[in-house]
Amino acid sequence: MNEENLEHALRIISTRRNSARTQQEERIQEIETRIPEVVEINRQLFRTSRNLLEIIRDGGNVSEQVESLRRQNQQGQAMIRTLLEQHGYPADYLELHYTCEKCQDTGFFQGKTCSCLTELVAKLSAEKLNQSVRFEQCSFENFSLDYYKGLHTENGGSCYNAMERVLYFCREYARHFTPGSPSILLFGKTGLGKTHLSLAIANQVLRRGYSVLYDSVINFLRQVEREHFGRASGDDDTLELLLSCDLLILDDLGTEFHSQFYQSTIYNIINTRMNRNRPTIISTNLNYDEISHQYDERITSRIYTNYNCYQFVGQDVRVLKRQQQLQHGNG
Structure with a gap:
């Protein structure tokens, strides 16, 4: 695999990952403005997580609290998805959307080169031959x-x-x-x-x-x-x-x-x-x-x-x- 094309491909994939995160942040800001209820649900979930940390610090019954937090988190996420759909948005609108969901735009999957990176290097090599x-x-x-x-x-x-x-x-x-x-x-x-x-x-x-x-x-x-x-x-x-x-x-x-x-x-x-x-x-x-x-x-x-x-x-x-x-x- 050509080293120059590999480095170029990795830069492109890194840009894709950063772009996915930026776009998610923009979508979050958009929803917080248009659907204030989502902000309140997220605040409640944050408070619940903070309470769990305090319980862990004080040596409380962690297993029960973890299970309770898990249920509350699932319920909160379900409510957010419902609100999004009611306002005409896809249910997964606030999630990260990578170009390659397999490797999450890292270029590597399970310790091996992802197919998206291999295909991108091949495309760059082809462009070089066709220049x-x-x-x-x-x-x-x-x-x-x-x-x-x-x-x-x-x-x-x-x-x-x-x-x-x-x-x-x-x-x-x-x-x-x-x-x-x-x-x-x-x-x-x-x-x-x-x-x-x-x-x-x-x-x-x-x-x-x-x-x-x-x-x-x-x-x-x-x-x-x-x-x-x-x-x-x-x-x-x-x-x-x-x-x-x-x-x-x-x-x-x-x-x-x-x-x-x-x-x-x-x-x-x-x-x-x-x-x-x-x-x-x-x-x-x-x-x-x-x-x-x-x-x-x-x-x-x-x-x-x-x-x-x-x-x-x-x-x-x-x-x-x-x-x-x-x-x-x-x-």
Whole structure:
């Protein structure tokens, strides 16, 4: 676990705990102003507790008094909850409300690291890996289908209709995403919008609070390789982040160098995430035959049998945009 990210996560959790206490104090002050009866009940409970301390000091019958105090405290708390509900507040309005009730915003539970701390460190690590990606530049709203009008597929179908279906699927996928969503293969020639729609999905899924990792396959593999062979500084574990994030997007599959380490790492990522029921989106310029030729059967069989496959068709959008710019410049 990266030390820098761990310290950052602990500071965030400490802020959450302090914020929970501050918010409770503000709620108490609010209720004391709006429901004076609560103040009187709390005063009575305080006096009862003080009397118990005096009994303990004087050596009185402590066990009976403790039981009596317990009953009075329960009755007083029940009266407060009733008063809160009568005035339109939740019954637990005056209680501490932690972000993580399990560890009460300490980061540790029963002497071990709480899952909330582990998840927060992973999220911070993912943000660090994604810091160079400009997700906001690509959205479903600025994906134009105009570039596919009038074009036909190799089978004579409408490129516009085909890409309209792809756009609809990607938009709905992002809208209803959960960590149990299916994996996707986006394939087709370069410049047809695969990266744009991948980023649009990432953008919306991130806004919904899920952890997303996005980069080209080669960049991820190089980082994993550096860490594996001890050539990277720090104690990052990129591979574990790739295996555990809510959504992993691998761009440009097929552009990486051919090596046994890369092949085994790609297989490990695809297979492990499939076994963990974690979705992966893969984009590639390769077609089915090229994927089968470049990767061994363990990889291709998992992609073809477990991924929803969508083909991108049309002409290179970047070329079409450039042609339009030139035409407008000459106009």
